[in-house]
Amino acid sequence: MPIYEFQCAKCGHQIEVWMKFSDKPPARCELCSGKMKKLISQSTFHLKGTGWYVTDYASKSGGSGSKADSSRKSETKAETKTKSEPKKEAKGKD
Secondary structure, three states: OOEEEEEEOOOOOEEEEEOOOOOOOOOEOOOOOOEEEEEOOOOOOOOOOOOHHHHOOOOOOOOHHHHHHHHHHHHHHHHHHHHHHHHHHHHHHO
8 A cells, every 4th residue: 555645734744644545535634633735755666676777778879789780781881892893894804
């Protein structure tokens, strides 16, 4: 069950209440009978452990994936140049 925080609008008294989402929130302060207001607080959800940034997220901008792609492109360009040169020599001999 989640923990909700409430604060009295009249005296400022704060309380924490374990309650279901469907339960009714406390209406009045225990000390002064003032109206209670629900507070928005920080979440307690934390990602802990190793591997969260390495395995679960995309690579950094300009990461190793783009370097590998650029080296593959240069290899294919070099191959096409070497293939075209022998053909020109063959045409020149005839």
